[in-house]
Amino acid sequence: MTPRGKQTVRDLRRSSRSTLLRHLYFHGPLSRQELGTATGLSAGSVSNVTGELLADGLIEECGSVDSDGGRPRILLRVAPGQAxxxxxxxxxxxxxxxxxxxxxxxxxxxxxxxxxxxxxxxxxxxxxxxxxxxxxxxxxxxxxxxxxxxxxxxxxxxxxxxxxxxxxxxxxxxxxxxxxxxxxxxxxxxxxxxxxxxxxxxLGQAEMWFGAGRGSRHAVVALFGSGVGACVIADGVRFRGATSSAGEWGHTKVHVGGRPCRCGSRGCLEAYVGAEALVERWDGTVPGTSEKAGLAALLRAAEDGQPSAVALLDEAAELLGASIADLVNLFNPERIVIGGWAGLLLGPRLLPAIGEAATRYALAYPRSRTTITLSDLGPDxxxxxxxxxxxxxxxxxxxxxxxxxxxxxxx
Amino acid sequence: MTPRGKQTVRDLRRSSRSTLLRHLYFHGPLSRQELGTATGLSAGSVSNVTGELLADGLIEECGSVDSDGGRPRILLRVAPGQAxxxxxxxxxxxxxxxxxxxxxxxxxxxxxxxxxxxxxxxxxxxxxxxxxxxxxxxxxxxxxxxxxxxxxxxxxxxxxxxxxxxxxxxxxxxxxxxxxxxxxxxxxxxxxxxxxxxxxxxLGQAEMWFGAGRGSRHAVVALFGSGVGACVIADGVRFRGATSSAGEWGHTKVHVGGRPCRCGSRGCLEAYVGAEALVERWDGTVPGTSEKAGLAALLRAAEDGQPSAVALLDEAAELLGASIADLVNLFNPERIVIGGWAGLLLGPRLLPAIGEAATRYALAYPRSRTTITLSDLGPDxxxxxxxxxxxxxxxxxxxxxxxxxxxxxxx
DNA sequence: AGACGTTAAATCTCGGCGTGAAGTAAGCAG
DNA sequence: CTGCTTACTTCACGCCGAGATTTAACGTCT
Incomplete structure (x- = not known):
């Protein structure tokens, strides 16, 4: 508990540059005027800093907007081709x-x-x-x-x-x-x-910048693929932990001492609901098919009402919901985004059951402050x-x- | 993802004051000289800022130390009675x-x-x-x-x-x-x-400031009492989540769909290893005894080799270890501190088994970077x-x- | 005792910062 | 062309921390 505060001289400028650049980046073309009110910097400083950024070629002017009666606003934007x-x-x-x-x-x-x-x-x-x-x-x-x-x-x-x-x-x-x-x-x-x-x-970062996580400061992006992982965002920044390996959700236990997992332990979430595990556990899997094809077949079978497939997916939703409840209790996010290729495939079918299970397993208050949604980004x-x-x-x-x-x- | 960035003028001074004050607070009496080298501020600034703090009465001089041959260093400390x-x-x-x-x-x-x-x-x-x-x-x-x-x-x-x-x-x-x-x-x-x-x-904060958590920037303080809770510290700051309810470890699932818990859900860690649950589950508990007395009796019975008590505590250590493994995987802390009155009581007996179970259940790399220790603070x-x-x-x-x-x- | 060396702290100069006021540019209405 | 409105620029000001210089406060040596 001896945190750092460092010395600062013209870090002010860096901070101002960063603020303006960020704002321009995310909130499209803006006039200096709007930039000033949005960031809290004085008009003089905005002029100063934008002048510097223009000289560096990092931003550029792009058109203007009439302002009733007065001098038109010149719009600025980040120069996309500069780097x-x-x-x-x-x-x-x-x-x-x-x-x-x-x-x-x-x-x-x-x-x-x-x-x-x-x-x-x-x-x-x-x-x-x-x-x-x-x-x-x-x-x-x-x-x-x-x-x-x-x-x-x-x-x-x-x-x-x-x-x-x-x-x-x-x-x-x-x-x-x-x-x-x-x-x-x-x-x-x-x-x-x-x-x-x-x-x-x-992938979680992409989700936060351009996907379903946009606009939230506390979120968990759950990646559901062959294995299972998560990316935790706390206060707008990715939570890394001491050695940046935080968020290894897949090897969280759902049944202590349960099914063996490829990580060497037992009872991991991934050993139950990872795509690899689901395909392997379903009695309808044709040996030799790829994981993606196998999972798609499982989904089709469940939609046709094949009992073992339905049971398996119901169980997966229950376990995912329970494990998402753990994430809600531990991280208290505003939003949970389910992504990953398996998540995209099974999500539409499983989401209602997952949300309902999460409600049953999580504490009421943090659960009420969380929404669970599907990713809207492709695997690219x-x-x-x-x-x-x-x-x-x-x-x-x-x-x-x-x-x-x-x-x-x-x- | 449109994080902050504010205007800054003489926040530099606030930051310098804060840095110096913090350093003096945690690293005992120090001379201006040492403060300068420790915080990175120039001697001039240290003189300036400490002068201000002295004038405000927030710090005071307390003795001096000879420095071979030269002018002695004057030690400064936070004035304890000022507020x-x-x-x-x-x-x-x-x-x-x-x-x-x-x-x-x-x-x-x-x-x-x-x-x-x-x-x-x-x-x-x-x-x-x-x-x-x-x-x-x-x-x-x-x-x-x-x-x-x-x-x-x-x-x-x-x-x-x-x-x-x-x-x-x-x-x-x-x-x-x-x-x-x-x-x-x-x-x-x-x-x-x-x-x-x-x-x-x-309680977690106290542990981080004065207890077993001192000196770590990423830690989880696990509180083990009648119920079970946790306080997560990330980068020196308590992890709060969106509505500051993060760290509700007790209602994390160890057996999805298992024992009913007082929170209304099933399979929570607390329903297995909370002091209340342990006392209730042990067949040797005398009805009507208090929770603390009951837990102490359970511990004595286990130390005398009474089989049901031994089995119960062994299971508790296994589940705690597995659940701590989840914390290791998700939060990747440098240190895990086990506290709370039940933790203090059972800790000495359970710690080895807990650590061993955590090793079995957690991913190898983050586990190798974590130490699990007992709290060294009283319940006050x-x-x-x-x-x-x-x-x-x-x-x-x-x-x-x-x-x-x-x-x-x-x- | 007094000069000297040594180290700590205070003071001073300097370039840089953001603010806010004053000034300039660029449009419109009459 | 004259005013008027609005967007932007320029400039004086106070404040900041770094680094150099000066002053303070001690030992030691002659």
Whole structure:
């Protein structure tokens, strides 16, 4: 309990720049006038700071609006092409690299299949080549990229040094990665700033920025796929915990000592309601089908009234509801968003039962303050959320360019 | 996702004052010299700010230390008698009001028994009279009290207005309080600033400031008493959630659909390992004994090898370990502290088994970064933790006196 | 005793910040 | 063209922290 307050000199400027930039980013084109009233800064300061941002090329003027009788307002917006972002999704079956502009519109994308072998070295090489591909395809020079956000499976241990991304270590049980120095390996292929986080967490970020989580400051994004994970947002910021592995919801117990789970423990939620577990437990599964096909078949069977399928899905809804109730009790969020490909598939059928079960299992007061909704983002959101990581840094720093961008920005 | 960002002018000074005050508070008497290097502020600024704080009477000089050959260092410390704090514990059986000085040394205390009736109006009157008693006993004028911290059972809904304490609403299931406008009722008896929170949370605060949680920024304080609760600290700050009811660990499920719990749900942790549940479930309990006596008897029987007692405690350790594993997975803390009167009683016997079970049930990586320890604070810590609430506000604001104190501080 | 070295603290100068008032730009109505 | 309204810019002011300089308060050495 000896928290930090640091010294501050012209961090005021950084803070002002950050505030204005953020506001412009999220609330579309605005005049300096509106910016001032919205952020609380005086008109003089807004003029000053926007002038600086304009000179840096980070924002630009875009049209004007008549104001009855007086001088028209000049609208400002973030210059979308001034810098770029890369988002990468390392999934179970492929590595996807996507290049975005500052407004997060997709410019180019490169997919590379990832078969049985998940050798880290090979994945890193695929990232490097994917990076070259998208930059070449869009004609964007590498110096113009603010940073690379990467969503990986497993637990991510963030670095702390001067180049934190390069110190990132990944523990991925499903990939057989044990303390892989992922950041260091990547750093050998690119000098760009690296931001690595768990894929479920980047998906959660996307959900908070552009999906069903928009507008809430306390939320839990529950990712329901082959496994089960969660991304907790507290007060607008992702909850990381001491070593940024917080939110491992899938291995929360629903029946202590129950079904064995692939994590080595027993009774985990994932061992009951993960897509892998559901397909494996259903007696109607045709051996050899893929997980997605198997789950779709299970859903169809349940909709046709096949008793074992109905029972299995009813049980899944009950357990998910109970476990979501735990999240409500522990995190007290305003909103719970159910996402992930299995969540998208089963959600429409299960949501009412899940909500009802959550009401039965959670404490009344926090439950009454929470809404449970389905995600409205596609599965491509992982790369989008990953790109969000360097973007957040960019906005927080008030539009600071990494060192290698200085020359470009000066033009 | 449109977070804050405010205007800032001489908040720098507030921040500097806060930093220095906090550092002096927690790291005992220090010279200006040491303060400078410890906080990163320049010697000039330290001189400036400490001069201001001295003039305000918030800190004082206390002796000096030779520095080989040169001018001796003058030590500074927070002036303990300059202001006072009140901490109140509304427990199941009594209302305890304690007056502290700024250094949180107890000056006076008043207990009032709370029998069957928990009528809110009566509790508020007891608080008012207890307040008068302790102030009179210590000869402290009310104007000299920075604020009143109150730990209550149940869920606390914090106010948001200009006088947040007075808007506090309490939902206390065990007391039969339903949306009691506790803050407003108190405001009729005293003009002092009010800070209300759940008793488990104030106990957790005490643990973080003075107990086993000291020095960690991410911790979970698990309170194990008649019921079960938790206080989550993330990055040095208590995790509140949207309506500050986060951390309701006791009603987390260990067996979905299992034993009925007093909260109305089934399978809650509390329904298995709460002291009330343990005493009720043990076949050796003598009807009519108090909960504490019953639990002590259970413990003695287990130590004598009585099989049903041993089995019950073994199961409790297993379930606690599994549920603590959930906390580890979800919150990823550096430390878990087990407190509460039942925790203190059973802890020494159960701790090894709990730790071992947690290892079996939690993910390996976050578990390896967590230590599980027993509380080292007595049960009186609730009032201490409650007094911590106004103190935190005082330190955060850089030593700002509430309005009614202005006259006193000017002397 | 007095000069000197050493270290702590106070004071001073400097560049930078946001505010708010005063000034300027850019449109409209008559 | 003259006023009038509104948007933006400029500027003087007070305040801030950093860093250099000065003063204070001690030992020690001759």
């Amino acid at each position: 770029h972002l890369v988002g990468i999704d390392i999934g179970e079956t492929q590595v996807r690299v996507t290049l975005f502009d500052l407004a997060l519109t997709e410019l180019a994308s490169a997919d590379q299949p990832l078969l049985a072998a998940h050798d880290p070295e090979r994945v890193v090489r695929m990232i490097a080549s994917g990076l070259d591909q998208v930059l070449a395809a869009a004609g964007v020079p590498a110096e113009n990229v603010l940073g690379i956000g990467i969503g990986v499976p497993g637990i991510v241990e963030q670095g702390t040094g001067a180049d934190p991304g390069a110190d990132t270590v990944v523990h991925g049980q499903t990939f057989g990665w044990d303390a892989v120095p992922f950041g260091r390996m990547l750093r050998e292929h690119t000098p760009l700033p690296l931001y690595v986080d768990n894929g479920a967490k980047t 959101a992982v790369t989008l959320g990953a790109a969000t990581l360097p973007l957040t840094h960019f906005l927080d720093s008030g539009g600071e360019m990494p060192d290698h961008l200085a020359a470009v920005a000066a033009v | 006072h704090l009140v901490g109140i514990d509304i427990g199941e059986t009594q209302v305890r009001v304690t007056l502290f000085d700024l250094a949180l040394t107890e000056l006076a205390s008043a207990d009032q028994p709370l029998l069957a009736a928990h009528d809110p109006e009566r509790v508020v009157r007891m608080i008012a009279s207890g307040l008068d008693q302790v102030l009179a006993a210590a000869g402290v004028p009310a104007e000299n009290v920075l604020g009143i911290g109150i730990g209550v059972p149940g869920i606390v809904e914090q106010g948001t207005g200009a006088d947040p304490g007075a808007d506090t609403v309490v939902h206390g299931q065990t007391f039969g309080w339903d949306a009691v406008p506790f803050g407003r009722m108190l405001r009729e008896h005293t003009p002092l600033p009010l800070y209300v929170d759940n008793g488990a949370k104030t 810590a609730v009032t201490l933790g409650a007094a911590t609430l106004p103190l935190t506000h005082f330190l955060d604001s850089g030593g700002e006196m509430p309005d009614h104190l202005a006259a006193v501080a000017a002397v």
